[in-house]
Structure formats: structure tokens, C-alpha cells
Amino acid sequence: PATTVGIVGAGPSGLLLARLLHNAGIDCVVLEARDRAYVEQRQRAGVLEQSTVDVLRESGAGERLEREGLPHGGIELSWNRRRHRLDFPELTGGKKVWVYAQTEVVKDLIKLQLDDGAPLLFEASVTSVTGGGAATATATATATANGTANDTDTDTDKPTIHYTYEGEDRTLTCDYVVGCDGYHGVTRKAIPESALSTYERVYPFSWFGILADVPPSNDELIYAHSPRGFSLLSMRSHTVSRLYLQVPNGTDPEAWTDEQIWDELEARFAVDADWKLERGPITQRAVLPLRSSVTEPMRWGRIFLAGDAAHIVPPTGAKGLNLAAADVTVLARAFQQLHEHGDHSGLDAYSDTCLKRVWRAEHFSYFMTTTLHTDPDQSDFATRLQISQLDRIASSPHAAAELAENYVGIAL
Ligand code: FAD
Ligand code: DHB
Numbered sequence: 001p002a003t004t005v006g007i008v009g010a011g012p013s014g015l016l017l018a019r020l021l022h023n024a025g026i027d028c029v030v031l032e033a034r035d036r037a038y039v040e041q042r043q044r045a046g047v048l049e050q051s052t053v054d055v056l057r058e059s060g061a062g063e064r065l066e067r068e069g070l071p072h073g074g075i076e077l078s079w080n081r082r083r084h085r086l087d088f089p090e091l092t093g094g095k096k097v098w099v100y101a102q103t104e105v106v107k108d109l110i111k112l113q114l115d116d117g118a119p120l121l122f123e124a125s126v127t128s129v130t131g132g133g134a135a136t137a138t139a140t141a142t143a144t145a146n147g148t149a150n151d152t153d154t155d156t157d158k159p160t161i162h163y164t165y166e167g168e169d170r171t172l173t174c175d176y177v178v179g180c181d182g183y184h185g186v187t188r189k190a191i192p193e194s195a196l197s198t199y200e201r202v203y204p205f206s207w208f209g210i211l212a213d214v215p216p217s218n219d220e221l222i223y224a225h226s227p228r229g230f231s232l233l234s235m236r237s238h239t240v241s242r243l244y245l246q247v248p249n250g251t252d253p254e255a256w257t258d259e260q261i262w263d264e265l266e267a268r269f270a271v272d273a274d275w276k277l278e279r280g281p282i283t284q285r286a287v288l289p290l291r292s293s294v295t296e297p298m299r300w301g302r303i304f305l306a307g308d309a310a311h312i313v314p315p316t317g318a319k320g321l322n323l324a325a326a327d328v329t330v331l332a333r334a335f336q337q338l339h340e341h342g343d344h345s346g347l348d349a350y351s352d353t354c355l356k357r358v359w360r361a362e363h364f365s366y367f368m369t370t371t372l373h374t375d376p377d378q379s380d381f382a383t384r385l386q387i388s389q390l391d392r393i394a395s396s397p398h399a400a401a402e403l404a405e406n407y408v409g410i411a412l
Helices: 012-023 036-041 050-059 063-068 088-092 102-115 134-145 258-269 320-341 345-372 380-395 397-408
Strands: 002-008 028-031 047-049 070-072 074-079 082-087 097-099 125-130 160-165 168-179 197-212 222-224 231-235 241-247 282-296 303-305
Touching: 002 012, 012 028, 012 050, 012 102, 012 320, 028 160, 028 168, 036 102, 047 050, 047 320, 050 063, 050 097, 050 102, 050 320, 063 102, 074 380, 082 088, 082 380, 082 397, 088 397, 125 168, 168 320, 222 258, 222 345, 231 258, 241 258, 258 282, 282 345, 320 345, 345 380, 345 397, 380 397
Parallel strands: 002 028, 002 168, 074 222, 168 303
Antiparallel strands: 047 097, 070 097, 074 082, 125 160, 160 168, 197 241, 197 282, 222 231, 231 241
């Protein structure tokens, strides 16, 4: 079998890309290693930028999001037992964000795809991608410059996806392969190491995330700096809270009792005001390490990388899912340009276009992480700098606007 665009991975980036390509009349196939229930239950991000909401709506996946998504006009920062609210519309000329869980985005896209869309195979594990090399890109560029259609390429130049499905080894020949297979995916490994540069930073702490059956104790998210470490209050709905604690790397989530978790959260969110953190049954818990990573370029010949397969941000600042959506929006437009006008320029610009936004988000996520977390070896000097920075945000509309603009998403 063959297809135009082979997509590895059915996370948000693979699913949204498939939807956008389907709407543009471009055929594609999505191969996902895990089963549907696993992909739909995987707890991850919760905040969508307006541009992510817009593309989901445009793709046809906005119906439930519009009904159930919670618009948020600000966040609160907490430090020195006080809180400061950032008013997004006021600071950004009218922008806001939406709280709607990644699990729900994924469910909505999967339903659309299975009802009316390109093939989406679960439990189809990709073992490797071969071919598609950079030599093809030059051949294609020359062909296009000469006004010849891109299908003058020989079949041997096309990349092949090797995967196992229903106990059998199978192959899928594609005009293009897009690796939407996350940080541990296999598509990136199809690209020679010498063609890629990776920039990385690992942090000396992790996030302990919980889901709890209790109405959120605050209407808006709270990002809290405290001498005991960072904590974040978020939500999934009016009845479900999502909370995070900074913990040492290697922490075993099962080693904490529910009471210990709530006590620690309470201590970190404590303020000199009449406010209380409500407790409830903890229904899910997991520890995730924090990492920054960028692989450049995001394209090699006929192979493209999108979302976490190309870049990771630490979650402070909620950029991961939004970057994934932005990548595939750019990529889908580029494929459409090729499909409708035989024009490769969008595909050729893909990596540079995306990396501008990626590096802005990398800087912002690093800034949020290092401003709000306490390094295990942190000096008092470094803590004073953090507090000074937070005080500056609270006293200067310019400093506040810099944070707010990045949080709601900068168009790049
Ligand atoms: P993914 O969602 O990782 O999807 C990749 C898909 O590819 C997966 O379904 C995987 O099963 C599949 N796959 C992998 N290898 C293969 C293979 N060989 N064959 C077939 N399929 C394959 N961001 C935030 O903003 N806030 C958060 O709180 C937050 N929490 C996170 C927690 C965790 C544990 C992780 C890993 C990420 C978190 N993120 C968070 C980041 C955000 O969830 C990601 O940026 C987003 O999921 C990226 O989407 P993606 O589709 O590119 O990758
Ligand atoms: C959530 C996650 C984040 O990383 C963040 O910055 C805000 C909210 C969440 O899971 O709700």
C-alpha cells in the first residue's frame, strides 16, 4: 500500500495534521503504536492558546471545545505568601487562553477521524522509516524550478514506513513521512545524526501531577514560587482539579500518601489571606521529568518532524501542545500549497518558520521554569533574583505584558 503523507503517531500533532490534510483533500494514513483507550486517557497538557483553539475549530474539531472549554482571562502568580493576578486581555490587547484538556482534544480528533477521515490504525507500531533522503529534496527542488511536477521523482526516493500490525510486519510507501511520534519516537532516527543538531537542557527536578475529584479552589491557575519548591493549581472542569508539585528527580509517586500530597500543596500555596485549598480524592498520579530540547532542522528530504518529536519544553508555561498544533498548521498549509499549485516553497520554509516560534517558547518555558522552581543547590543569591523578578512583574505593566504576551502566544 501507498499514501501521500504517512503520519507516525496519533498524539495531538499527528491527529490534527491528519484532519487538516483530509480537509484539504490530501490522502494520508496515521499509524499509532498504542491502543485508542491509552491514547485518550494519557493525562498531559491543559491550556490552549487562542490560535490552537482557532485551528481546532477550523479543522472541524471545535464543537465540544466551544461548549465545554473554559475561557481564562488571566493567571495568578504566588510568592512571599502573596498573589498577583495578570490580566491577559488588558496586557495583550484582548487575548485570553482556554482550559480544555489534551485528552479531550485527542478524543474529539479521533472521533472525527474514525467517523469520516483518513485511515487511523491503533496498535500499529512503527519499527523504522527508511529512504526519503535529502538527495531527493534537491532533485525535487530542481524539478519544481524547471516547472515539472514533483511526481517526476522515482519511487525509490520515497520513504517507507515499516510497522507491525495484527502480528504481521508491513510496509507503507509514502511521498512524505511526518514524524509526530513524540520525544521517544523512531522517525527522527531515520535521519542521519550528521544532518541534525540537538540543543538540550535537563532540569534537576520533576513534576508530580495529580488529578483530584474536587472543584478547583481558585477560578484561575496559580503558579506558585515557594521556599519548598514550585506548585501549580490547574483544573480539568468545574468539578476536577489538576495540581502539580516540584519534586526531586526519581521520586516514586506511590511513596506519598494522599494526605502528604495535600499537606505539601497547602504549604506551598499558603498566602496571608482568607483562602483555602480544598481537598478531595486523588484519582491519578504521575511524575514527569523536565527537559528542554530542540532538534534542527525539522526536515530532512521527504521526512518532517512535528511536535514533541522535534522539540520538548518543560511544562511551566503550557507551551508543548500549542507548539505541536502550530507546527502541523504550518505543515498542512505547506502540503496544501504543493497539492494545489505544485509549489514546494512552504515545505522548504517549514523548519525555519516553526523554529522561530519554537525558540520563543523554549525561552519562555525556561524563564518560567527557572523563575518559579527552586534548584536543590540554589543559593540565597539566586532566590533573591527570582523574588526581584517576580516583584518587577507585579509592579511594571511592561514586565507583566512580556509574560502575558508569551503565555497567550506570540504570532511568529
Ligand atoms: P505525543 O503526544 O507524545 O504523541 C506521540 C504519539 O506517537 C503517541 O501517541 C505515541 O504513542 C506515538 N508513537 C511513539 N512512537 C511510535 C511508534 N514507534 N510507532 C507508532 N506510534 C508511535 N504540556 C503542557 O503544556 N502541560 C503539561 O502538563 C504537560 N504534561 C506532559 C506530561 C508528559 C508525561 C508528557 C510526555 C508531555 C507533557 N506535556 C505537557 C507536553 C504535551 O503533552 C506535548 O507537547 C504534546 O503531547 C505533544 O504532542 P505530540 O502529538 O507531538 O506528541
Ligand atoms: C497545566 C499544565 C501546565 O504545564 C501548565 O503550565 C498549566 C496547566 C495543566 O495540566 O492543566
